[in-house]
Amino acid sequence: MADVTTRIVIADDQAAIRHGFRLVLDAQPDLCVVGEAADGAGALATARLLRPDILLVDVRMPGPDGLEVVRQLAGDGPGAVPETRVIVVTTFDLDEYVYPALRDGAAGYLLKRSGPTLLVEAIRAAMSGEALVSPSITVRLLRGLTASPAPATARAALTEREAEVAGLVAQGCTNAEIAAELLISPGTVKTHVASAQRKVGARNRVGVAAWAWRTGLAR
Amino acid sequence: MADVTTRIVIADDQAAIRHGFRLVLDAQPDLCVVGEAADGAGALATARLLRPDILLVDVRMPGPDGLEVVRQLAGDGPGAVPETRVIVVTTFDLDEYVYPALRDGAAGYLLKRSGPTLLVEAIRAAMSGEALVSPSITVRLLRGLTASPAPATARAALTEREAEVAGLVAQGCTNAEIAAELLISPGTVKTHVASAQRKVGARNRVGVAAWAWRTGLAR
DNA sequence: GGGAGCCTCCCCCTTTCGGCAGAGGCGGGG
DNA sequence: CCCCGCCTCTGCCGAAAGGGGGAGGCTCCC
CATH class of the missing domain: 3.40.50.2300 (Response regulator)
Incomplete structure (x- = not known):
């Protein structure tokens, strides 16, 4: 040098x-x-x-x-x-x-x-x-x-299942894909997405995904 | 302390x-x-x-x-x-x-x-x-x-308008809202979203949003 | 003049979402 | 015990998104 x-x-x-x-x-x-x-x-x-x-x-x-x-x-x-x-x-x-x-x-x-x-x-x-x-x-x-060491405060708003669904939403999965992944019905996925949406104050699934990235739930 | x-x-x-x-x-x-x-x-x-x-x-x-x-x-x-x-x-x-x-x-x-x-x-x-x-x-x-997390590289792939639209998609905006924001027709927004989608290798708008977040285009 | 690329708009159609309302099972805590 | 929250599922309907096509105007460059 x-x-x-x-x-x-x-x-x-x-x-x-x-x-x-x-x-x-x-x-x-x-x-x-x-x-x-x-x-x-x-x-x-x-x-x-x-x-x-x-x-x-x-x-x-x-x-x-x-x-x-x-x-x-x-x-x-x-x-x-x-x-x-x-x-x-x-x-x-x-x-x-x-x-x-x-x-x-x-x-x-x-x-x-x-x-x-x-x-x-x-x-x-x-x-x-x-x-x-x-x-x-x-x-x-x-x-x-x-691997998400938890802003537990924010995430506590969502139930475990809702957070799981939100994470998959953030990956770009459709409800049907999430249903297949989690072995539940597409209708149930819709329920989870809807309540996650309501809890994080999003107007659609993209808002849920945005929240997931902000909080570190998804990456 | x-x-x-x-x-x-x-x-x-x-x-x-x-x-x-x-x-x-x-x-x-x-x-x-x-x-x-x-x-x-x-x-x-x-x-x-x-x-x-x-x-x-x-x-x-x-x-x-x-x-x-x-x-x-x-x-x-x-x-x-x-x-x-x-x-x-x-x-x-x-x-x-x-x-x-x-x-x-x-x-x-x-x-x-x-x-x-x-x-x-x-x-x-x-x-x-x-x-x-x-x-x-x-x-x-x-x-x-x-660069690395995205298979297709940088934002250079997207045109200015596409990047603009992608950023709004990442905020959770609908096509109609984006159209109102950018003063263009909803149909045009669909065109931009579709080409951004194709360029970044996403399967839907959430994938585009994910890409925008990963690359720092959106926050 | 002739591309090439970008932005803009239009049509069609199918799939997916989002909102609404309801309901049963299952666990824990008052 | 009963209520509450969570997870599961069902139905319906309108709205939004996605996929395919075409098309005109614009600039920049060869």
Whole structure:
């Protein structure tokens, strides 16, 4: 591995955050902050001009937000900067930010409260072509993988049989298929789907399926 | 939160590894290694006896392997130890270990080459109910987030309009509602749903919704 | 000019859902 | 003991979805 200095650009609308990051990163012998930006347009411009190894970007910024920056730089469009890995750093771990960012090619997703250690680790990981995601977000990503360790509170609303049926609905099964699977009559399946529907407040079976995915009952 | 010492047990068949971990962890003021085990049976016995906050466990061990230890301790069976979070630490990042471990409730998955910093961070994350996964593994998990679960790849398969319709389908909207929302005729909505269905390989609209949820198009 | 792809709309028909109402068996708890 | 919740099943009917076809207008590109 080439042991040269890793060049970093920080994009955040809060000067204090930029200053704090710079202190932390410049304290590392192999890291160097070479630029800053206070909004999305500045982040894009600076990244395209300096082509840093790492761009730390906040999600919420004036102008194009962090997600848009990720899309443009990490994509394969005309304005992409392939040699720059973009790490998203933000305050809140909202799903609506996490998934698009990671899907669109972010090389990491950190929370500001994670502390300086993980920030440095995330940069080193990104330089190795890896990705570090904040532990608090990772647990949710894993939940999409987990054999449902129960938001028992929400699921308690449904009876065992209803939950079973709801899970199969979420897989795209018709009532007849569910009936065959569970060895009951299609009419009974309709009963279960209907009560599950009523209990979770859905207007049709797709709503039941959506609920099943949200709660982790289905995956 | 009680700011007491985090009690740790190390299970690894190599004494040198156990020794190294102990040095690193005991150097932290708030961490304390209270036990060691050299095989799976010992890991289970020690965990059940000491009920530590953290169990670091290697995957490859004599007797029950690390995955079995995770299953038994993190499950809800008779031998489970709910207050102990199990972090898997191993040398190789093989999928056949990673996925089962995380699915069965591991509170983290680390590579030994990750270094002491991430080890300490992983323990702190686990104590907060979070999970730290090695960056080199995270990239693969993310890859599975974008592409792998769908046989036909990315959203690029769908046209913009189809994706829009698919998103509304995932919200539980009927064709008529989607039509009203997008200001097009219900018949056109049916066309879009049908082609989205065909492209993602679904048998009905619930399958389209499932795909939208899996790929993150819908939330 | 001639595709190709996309969006839009229309027809037909069958299958599946969704809502309604009822009913019997079976278990646990007041 | 009786009531309540759950699971099972039945019927009917209108609404929605799914499958097949065709068709016109639009843009982009060769």
